[in-house]
Amino acid sequence: MAQQVQGVIAPGKNEPVRVETIVIPDPGPGEAVVKIQTCGVCHTDLHYKQGGINDDFPFLLGHEAAGIVESVGEGVTDVEPGDFVVLNWRAVCGQCRACRRGRPWYCFNTHNAKQKMTLLDGTELSPALGIGAFAEKTLVAAGQCTKVDPEVSPAAAGLLGCGVMAGIGAAINTGEVGRGDSVAVIGCGGVGDAAVMGARLAGAARIIAVDIDDRKLETAKKMGATHTVNSRTTDPVEAIRALTGGNGADVVIEAVGRPETYKQAFYARDLAGTVVLVGVPTPEMQLELPLIDVFGRGGSLKSSWYGDCLPSRDFPMLIDLHQQGRIDLGAFVTETIGLGDVEQAFTRMHEGDVLRSVVVF
Numbered sequence: 001m002a003q004q005v006q007g008v009i010a011p012g013k014n015e016p017v018r019v020e021t022i023v024i025p026d027p028g029p030g031e032a033v034v035k036i037q038t039c040g041v042c043h044t045d046l047h048y049k050q051g052g053i054n055d056d057f058p059f060l061l062g063h064e065a066a067g068i069v070e071s072v073g074e075g076v077t078d079v080e081p082g083d084f085v086v087l088n089w090r091a092v093c094g095q096c097r098a099c100r101r102g103r104p105w106y107c108f109n110t111h112n113a114k115q116k117m118t119l120l121d122g123t124e125l126s127p128a129l130g131i132g133a134f135a136e137k138t139l140v141a142a143g144q145c146t147k148v149d150p151e152v153s154p155a156a157a158g159l160l161g162c163g164v165m166a167g168i169g170a171a172i173n174t175g176e177v178g179r180g181d182s183v184a185v186i187g188c189g190g191v192g193d194a195a196v197m198g199a200r201l202a203g204a205a206r207i208i209a210v211d212i213d214d215r216k217l218e219t220a221k222k223m224g225a226t227h228t229v230n231s232r233t234t235d236p237v238e239a240i241r242a243l244t245g246g247n248g249a250d251v252v253i254e255a256v257g258r259p260e261t262y263k264q265a266f267y268a269r270d271l272a273g274t275v276v277l278v279g280v281p282t283p284e285m286q287l288e289l290p291l292i293d294v295f296g297r298g299g300s301l302k303s304s305w306y307g308d309c310l311p312s313r314d315f316p317m318l319i320d321l322h323q324q325g326r327i328d329l330g331a332f333v334t335e336t337i338g339l340g341d342v343e344q345a346f347t348r349m350h351e352g353d354v355l356r357s358v359v360v361f
């Protein structure tokens, strides 16, 4: 029997989000219904609301979630009702050309639920990143449920489902930060701060945090930044070079998603260094760079989709490190809010007041 629950939808481009009744079908083959305990507010949810991802309104927002599996459909063997899970948006297919080449973290055909969640009038919803977890319950592909240690706080664990994993992975998986490296991170929101944390975990010797907001730089220090640069008042390229013997950083992680900050990352990097773009640009943005500089500076320009993570490998590992006190996932939770507070949380995010607001059910 389909169930009715409350969820937050983005009805149309730039329209305020609102709480609506959502119809959740029973799980079909390979699907699971998850009772959501917590879901973080990510900048990508705001991108959806602004029409920056695509035009498939209405969206059911929310995708950084932890919860308990309530029911599973036919053929599901990896999870069962009662399991504590973090939801992921990379349920790998095992069949596509990336999976077949042994690189499942690039999977080009990830699984989502086949059935649609709808509004009461039957309007089909597009769940953000195939999840849609600003809702009391959601329907996902069973592979989107990653079982983790149930002793961990759901609010902290759920953030691994997107932004924190994307940031840590941008440093450790995509950027391949190593012991002794110098790293700069441009944009220190939830994703950038997680990149700072990842760089520290990987043994970076120097970690330079760049943001236009001093409050963000203060938090970045707590996450492991050794130096901070306010790029509203200081040229970040010059500052990063000055802090790295005049050379630039080995790895520069762009966690804003804008052409001007990408250019800063490009020029703040040492010769043969690595730029990692983890910030998500919008479709109209253009980048112009002298091709001779792309050649002459060498190295690699990479994009980090979800921190090149493999949820089944990386979520339990990072939760273990958190439980051992080697990283503090709880540090990303600035505030907990109710389902009706998401619009306000977007405003607070925009104003730089929070790393993560987390909806608690």
Ligand SMILES: NC(=O)c1ccc[n+]([C@@H]2O[C@H](COP(=O)([O-])OP(=O)(O)OC[C@H]3O[C@@H](n4cnc5c(N)ncnc54)[C@H](O)[C@@H]3O)[C@@H](O)[C@H]2O)c1
Pocket (backbone or CB within 6 Å): 042, 043, 044, 047, 162, 163, 166, 186, 187, 188, 189, 190, 191, 192, 210, 211, 212, 213, 216, 231, 255, 256, 257, 261, 277, 278, 279, 280, 281, 304, 305, 306, 307, 349, 350, 352, 354, 355
């Ligand atoms: N690649 C992925 O898989 C992935 C996953 C999650 C989020 N993201 C993207 O990462 C980006 C950051 O997400 P978030 O949730 O941390 O957002 P956020 O809003 O919490 O953080 C953005 C930070 O960038 C800073 N900033 C803005 N303009 C700047 C500038 N010109 N120079 C320096 N800093 C600037 C802000 O002050 C803020 O601290 C977004 O684009 C989001 O969509 C990517």
Ligand SMILES: [Zn+2]
Pocket (backbone or CB within 6 Å): 092, 093, 094, 095, 096, 097, 098, 099, 100, 104, 106, 107, 108, 109, 110
């Ligand atoms: Zn695949």
Ligand SMILES: [Zn+2]
Pocket (backbone or CB within 6 Å): 042, 043, 044, 045, 063, 064, 162, 163
């Ligand atoms: Zn996200």
